[in-house]
Amino acid sequence: MSLFKRKNIPTEVKSPATFSQGSLAELALRVIHDGVVITDGAGVIKFLNPAAVVMTECGSIENALGLDYDLIIKIESKEKREFLKEENPLIVSMSSFKALENFECILVSSLSDKRIPVSLSIIPVGGAENNRIITFRNIEKELKEESEQTEFISTASHEMRTPVASIEGYLSLALNPQTATIDERAKGYLTSAHEASQHLGRLFRDLLDVTKLDDNRMTPHLVPVEMISLTKRLSDEYAARFKEAGLNYVFGSHTNELMNSAHQIPQVAYSFVDTDFTREIIANLIDNAIKYSKAGGAVYVNAKGDGDHVLVSIADTGIGIPAKDLPHIFQKFYRADNSDTRTIGGTGLGLYLVKQRVEAMGGKIWAESTFGKGTTFYVSLPRISSEEYEKRMIAINNENQGGQQ
Amino acid sequence: MKIMVVEDDAALREIYSIRIAAEGYEVVSAGDGEEALAMAVREKPNLILSDVMMPKISGFDMLDILRSTPETASIKVIMMTALSADDQRERGERLGADRYLVKSQVGIEDVVNIIHEVLGDGANQDQAANVNPAQ
Numbered sequence: 001m002s003l004f005k006r007k008n009i010p011t012e013v014k015s016p017a018t019f020s021q022g023s024l025a026e027l028a029l030r031v032i033h034d035g036v037v038i039t040d041g042a043g044v045i046k047f048l049n050p051a052a053v054v055m056t057e058c059g060s061i062e063n064a065l066g067l068d069y070d071l072i073i074k075i076e077s078k079e080k081r082e083f084l085k086e087e088n089p090l091i092v093s094m095s096s097f098k099a100l101e102n103f104e105c106i107l108v109s110s111l112s113d114k115r116i117p118v119s120l121s122i123i124p125v126g127g128a129e130n131n132r133i134i135t136f137r138n139i140e141k142e143l144k145e146e147s148e149q150t151e152f153i154s155t156a157s158h159e160m161r162t163p164v165a166s167i168e169g170y171l172s173l174a175l176n177p178q179t180a181t182i183d184e185r186a187k188g189y190l191t192s193a194h195e196a197s198q199h200l201g202r203l204f205r206d207l208l209d210v211t212k213l214d215d216n217r218m219t220p221h222l223v224p225v226e227m228i229s230l231t232k233r234l235s236d237e238y239a240a241r242f243k244e245a246g247l248n249y250v251f252g253s254h255t256n257e258l259m260n261s262a263h264q265i266p267q268v269a270y271s272f273v274d275t276d277f278t279r280e281i282i283a284n285l286i287d288n289a290i291k292y293s294k295a296g297g298a299v300y301v302n303a304k305g306d307g308d309h310v311l312v313s314i315a316d317t318g319i320g321i322p323a324k325d326l327p328h329i330f331q332k333f334y335r336a337d338n339s340d341t342r343t344i345g346g347t348g349l350g351l352y353l354v355k356q357r358v359e360a361m362g363g364k365i366w367a368e369s370t371f372g373k374g375t376t377f378y379v380s381l382p383r384i385s386s387e388e389y390e391k392r393m394i395a396i397n398n399e400n401q402g403g404q405q
Numbered sequence: 406m407k408i409m410v411v412e413d414d415a416a417l418r419e420i421y422s423i424r425i426a427a428e429g430y431e432v433v434s435a436g437d438g439e440e441a442l443a444m445a446v447r448e449k450p451n452l453i454l455s456d457v458m459m460p461k462i463s464g465f466d467m468l469d470i471l472r473s474t475p476e477t478a479s480i481k482v483i484m485m486t487a488l489s490a491d492d493q494r495e496r497g498e499r500l501g502a503d504r505y506l507v508k509s510q511v512g513i514e515d516v517v518n519i520i521h522e523v524l525g526d527g528a529n530q531d532q533a534a535n536v537n538p539a540q
Binding site for chain 2: 161162163165166169170172173176178179205
């Protein structure tokens with residue numbers, strides 16, 4: 001809440017000593033730049049401040065009093081998408097009497113087509129009237145700063161990638177007996193340097209991807225796909241890596257109860273996905289499964305239709321994730337901090353990128369884990385019917401005059 | 406067999422040239438598309454390994470000119486790019502690239518395997534085939 005944090009209160013406002021506490025509070029609400037709206041239990045507007053009038057363009061305080069809140073406060077997602085009614089956090093919070101804290105979205109003016117990025121909060125204050133306080137703060141400046149920062153990181157990563165690639169390249173020439181002769185000790189040192197340069201290269205690549213996904217420069221190119229065969233094809237590519245790591249790889253069956261229904265019947269489950277995104281997602285989750293598993297363990301990959309979703313799961317019997325870390329694993333640079341993980345290389349961006357890519361395709365990702373026993377990642381994507389799939393395939397084939405496949 | 410490496414970064418050009426020469430190929434190199442076109446006519450390489458993002462003439466424009474010039478039309482071309490966007494790949498394939506590689510997805514050893522595969526002279530063809538499965 002930033003109600004009382006504003007620094008730029010207009011100087012012409014003086015507060016004579018004669019003001020009572022109540023009128024001081026009213027004065028504060030009149031001058032702050034955050035929009036404040038108070039409703040009763042039914043969502044009827046009982047109070048709003050001048051900032052709320054300006055931001056919603058509802059004309060005047062008198063115009064808005066007595067109206068339902070949703071007539072003047074309309075929001076879109078940060079990506080400027082309309083919310084479905086049952087997924088609209090404003091409506092959900094208002095009808096459930098649950099608080100909403102600093103939710104970033106777009107405030108759409110009811111009069112013109114003006115859109116303001118805001119941080120929206122809703123505080124149920126209870127009492128006889130069941131009042132709710134709705135506040136919205138303009139975050140245009142913050143977002144601009146954020147995007148400038150993103151651009152800086154993007155440029156910096158891009159500039160650094162070329163020299164890193166040449167360091168890695170020269171080290172690989174030094175290590176290759178076809179191109180150089182070195183002694184055994186030098187070989188050890190250069191091998192470590194080569195691995196570090198590869199790590200650095202991955203870090204810059206991931207950073208670039210993060211900036212591209214963050215400011216929507218990398219958008220998914222969605223095509224209709226049969227997900228079970230795509231998942232199998234992508235994970236089968238890891239057969240050699242699984243073998244090398246001493247892990248048993250099973251596709252299509254699962255130890256987890258959630259997944260074991262109907263896995264015997266050959267199924268098809270169509271979705272509308274970006275194949276490059278899907279490749280990155282599955283590669284990253286399988287990489288993790290291998291990294292955090294010990295030889296003798298197993299990795300189970302599955303994909304199946306699940307109502308109106310396609311559910312892909314990747315389960316390992318590895319070291320697992322402690323319960324306290326589980327809610328944070330999709331955050332940037334979050335690493336579960338224990339001796340096992342510190343020795344395992346990673347950029348700290350992998351799962352964040354996986355989540356970004358899943359969400360960019362309209363999907364959801366979550367993980368279940370028992371520390372010491374293993375972890376299962378679930379990716380759920382919107383499913384399309386086989387008729388829808390056929391229809392879209394025909395459209396694409398017409399476009400490509402024969403298509404690629 | 407002669408291979409031409411086209412890459413504007415001098416260090417990467419040297420790395421690719423040395424590594425590819427180690428496979429027993431004769432290697433020539435160019436720093437931009439313009440130089441590459443002149444050299445392609447003069448040197449008649451069997452294969453060109455080229456970056457897409459280059460000053461003067463981009464890799465795509467170079468490929469377009471190569472394919473429409475009778476002396477160079479049949480040279481095998483492998484394009485490398487930092488961009489992974491599908492439309493870029495489609496453009497490369499439409500212009501007649503034999504392979505279109507995304508730099509972050511392939512290492513130098515993969516590139517060597519793919520060169521052998523495209524020229525059909527390698528022992529590692531099965532391995533190389535796995536590197537860049539058709540979409």
